[in-house]
Amino acid sequence: MKPDQSQAAIYQLLSYFSAFIPLSRVEKDLLVSKVQWKRFRKHQFVLQEGDVCRQINFVISGCLRTYKIDEQGNIHILQFAIENSWINDLGSFHSFVPSTLNIDALEDTEVLQISYENLISLYTEAPKFDKVFRVLIENAYIGLQKRLLLNISSTAEERFRSFSETYPNLTNRLSQVQIAAYLGVSPEFLSRLRSKAAKSSSPKP
Amino acid sequence: MKPDQSQAAIYQLLSYFSAFIPLSRVEKDLLVSKVQWKRFRKHQFVLQEGDVCRQINFVISGCLRTYKIDEQGNIHILQFAIENSWINDLGSFHSFVPSTLNIDALEDTEVLQISYENLISLYTEAPKFDKVFRVLIENAYIGLQKRLLLNISSTAEERFRSFSETYPNLTNRLSQVQIAAYLGVSPEFLSRLRSKAAKSSSPKP
């Protein structure tokens, strides 16, 4: 591990875990020994389509996104990850198959990574992490289910409202192109939705 | 536990687990002591909107569905569960909040249930089940992610083709109304898709 920045990053990771489950000194040390600090520049790839996803990523600062490119070349965003979020391609990670997804940086970003081998040994040496990651992924599953439901049952307008309310910070931080690709609408249509929403919320005299 | 049918059900559950992780005699006995056999008639509710989801369900035979009713009264299906599938509302189950989802039976159905208390004690007494359920939910997450991607990036026609290929058995077993509510299209439109697909695959002379 590098000193300096990585020390602060590790402190952040431990705080994150402590917030929802207490870890012993031994467990903390073990965890720290398994993570690796890394930095990505804006536009840099964290994972490229065709490669196997070999580590899970915990974002310390900045912003990453997971997306897929379809046959027509359109981008569809599965997930954004800002500070204190996890991001990776679980399917590829667990089955060692080449990923069909891309992960890249929307801002300069710091992450802590855990490789597959390290994660396995983490589970083996401290089974409590089975529980920790079970809870983490349960929450991710619940969130994903909500999003799917919103997608199959709502109009683009409702999805956008819901997104703005759920992630008010992301709404300013991301460009509309990114948000449109996440909501599954064209940037042009999102623009119309926004102007419509602005009009109805503050009717100019 | 009841004898007879429930014995066969328990055997089925143990086979299911053994297929992807070995369990010791002790772990098997513990698991068995935590489950309860139950039967639901066609149309019967397993979970109703407004109630807290208090157990997870493993389907032995038959078919259940999770769905949501929107403001206009339309039904949107999140999941079907046939033999050897799990079904429940995880969000409600873990947070003790009233569910916004319904689960009911599309056929007469047998399940094995594990209550919240029993699941917690199962985790406590045999931490290996943390790992077991971590893996289960990881797989569920991966599947859900695929479905979401399909929904935001594909036309109804592609989604239907994908569904037919992924679940050929369900395609016959379920009514088109159910499949339409799962795919997020109107039953009428699904009907048109089907007739179009039939035409193109076997062009009548």
Next chain:
DNA sequence: CGCGACGTTGATTTGCCTCAACGATTGTGG
């Protein structure tokens, strides 16, 4: 038997996309 779900088909409407053009902003290399 009769009633209500189901599947089908037609006509019309609508939510959203595509293509295109335009300023405003960003960023990049000379």
Next chain:
DNA sequence: CCACAATCGTTGAGGCAAATCAACGTCGCG
């Protein structure tokens, strides 16, 4: 530090995918 390119957000016109509404035959079930 400026010039030029690239990206972004906006707006308009036209088109397509899918919803809606409606009518009709069929089937299973009480």
